Amino acid sequence: MASEVYKKQPNESDQAYRTRLQDELWAKAQKKDFAEHLEKLANRNKLASAGMKIYKALKDFAIYLGKQLGIYNRKEWSKLTLPELIDRTNKALSSDRFLREVEKIEQNKESEEASQRNVRLMFLTNSDLDADGKPKPKVLREIAIEKARIKAEAQANGTWLKAPNGKKSNLTEEQWVAVRTDLKIGLGIGNWLERQSLF
Numbered sequence: 001m002a003s004e005v006y007k008k009q010p011n012e013s014d015q016a017y018r019t020r021l022q023d024e025l026w027a028k029a030q031k032k033d034f035a036e037h038l039e040k041l042a043n044r045n046k047l048a049s050a051g052m053k054i055y056k057a058l059k060d061f062a063i064y065l066g067k068q069l070g071i072y073n074r075k076e077w078s079k080l081t082l083p084e085l086i087d088r089t090n091k092a093l094s095s096d097r098f099l100r101e102v103e104k105i106e107q108n109k110e111s112e113e114a115s116q117r118n119v120r121l122m123f124l125t126n127s128d129l130d131a132d133g134k135p136k137p138k139v140l141r142e143i144a145i146e147k148a149r150i151k152a153e154a155q156a157n158g159t160w161l162k163a164p165n166g167k168k169s170n171l172t173e174e175q176w177v178a179v180r181t182d183l184k185i186g187l188g189i190g191n192w193l194e195r196q197s198l199f
Contacts, residue, residue: 029058038051062088068135
């Protein structure tokens, strides 16, 4: 990760840098060859302490997503590699069922959404979740609003689907929006790398 994109930018706060770095790392993990290489190094005990923390953080994060999406099975998932965990969560996030739910929420926006247009959550708390541990409808509406705002602002200022270095991003539209939202894909991930004591 020696690219310029991973360096702290001038006038970037420490918190903003940490958040951007965790988002960039999750985006990089979407590339199968990166995840496979990290898995091989971990299996051979070739990762330094920080590398192992990143590997564990990525696995924990994928499992967290699986739980939030209702697809987690402890017995089955405990045997999965990092690339397999990422693949499972991405398939669920891009599934018709999940996207239909998001669409339904976007279609139901009205006066309540207008008053919440500037809502930015760092992560969900237990009060944001229902009894099954899934985000409440109001929270899902806030997520849809935040994603729409990010897309509209980026299109207006010419940064839509561009990497921080100004070049075309390798991320899908969904991934690009997700790593730029304070809502962290709308599932309350928050600062997951910091929780792994990486910073």
